[in-house]
Amino acid sequence: MRLSANSQLPSAPKTAGSLYRPPLVSVCNRTKGVVADLRVGVHGLSAPEAGLVRALVVLSSHGGADFRWRFAADGPYDALIVGAAVDAAAPPARFLGWLGDEGTAAPGGMHLLARPLQAAGLEAWLRGLERAISAGAAAPAPVPAPPPESTPAPGPARMLRRWPPEALLRNDPRHLRAAALLARRGLAAHALADQSGLGEHGCRAFLRALDEQGLLGPPAAGSSAVFAPGIASALRARLQP
Amino acid sequence: MSDLRIVFTGSPGAGKSTAIAALSEARPVITPVAGKAWPAGMDLGQILLDDGRQVRLLGSPGQRGFDFAWCAVARGALGLVILVDNTRPDPLADLGLHLDGFSEELTDLPCVIGVGRTDECSAPSLDEYSDFLAQQGLVLPVLKVDVRQREDVLQLMDLLLLQLETMAGREGEAHA
8 A cells, every 4th residue: 555645644553562563655754844755766676675775765754854755666766776787677767876785886877875775875865866956946857767779869068067076976986087087178978988988878877967966067168178199198108007 | 308297286294205106216306407406395206208208296395485386396297286184274275275376277287186184084075175176166186095005196197197188289288
């Protein structure tokens, strides 16, 4: 049974000695005046991990009066936690998180939620997304994950308006390289892919994440990407680890 | 022979000497360049390229009193590495001092900022450094670094060289 935001909580059983179990889908925030209007779901996780995400979302909603998230069984989603690379079957979502082992690089520029998943980490990520959504004013249409075999249009050249937050870079060397390139020149995804090591799909995801946080802008007047060999390549050859 | 150099700057104790030592293949104390002698107290290292050219690694004095020399050492350089010690009383002010000192060059000079000792003092966070840079109108790589680890110093250099490769005309200047 799914409870809507306007449903009343079932009354506690009157049988002596019985334990009242609240419904898993929490609507508690509704009673506190905060509408749980943001939807988080899972795709490609095992049943126990999906259950854990659901339970942690419920815990967070009980702990914070201003927590706007609720676990949703189906899309569209504001945030989707996946357990593998996004495939064509993944439902559309604004933001993607990847449940993986600590220290590994999440594919496609997704945010890594490290195992074992804990309430604090999940809540911090969701609250960060909430701020990004709020900063974006009107809700954008959900961004579907592109199928692997698709070949999207190249897209315009963009450059950074400020250095990205640590949570987005996640100390991934490929993200750092991509950001360093975008800091100096406007680049489209296909041009960024070669130099950063992210690959074109990863670059598109990274650029999308940067764009969602308002970090990208048009290239500065007169800027253009120039990849010239010479002193830089000679230094690289000498500075091998 | 053209003077090829990368400048390391930052507050005293930020790790300039250590970073240079991690990269340098030789380390004279003072070396005359094109008839000039660098001021005393400036670390010098070098990297000898396969084609015989030398790239000097120059550590500029980080004290405020030496800021008059910063423009001179940065002008025409290949890049600038700013090292910040996060345990100092006001690391953002330290960074601001160097951003001001090199402000004329930063428009066209590859630059990367390494924040050290964040394990001893986590504030300011990297995001606060990014905010500070944005307030100055700058978009520069800023990352945590332990200059005792060569891999971390190499990562700084990688991001510096990426900028060098993408900035139009830099290669031409380097070959002049």
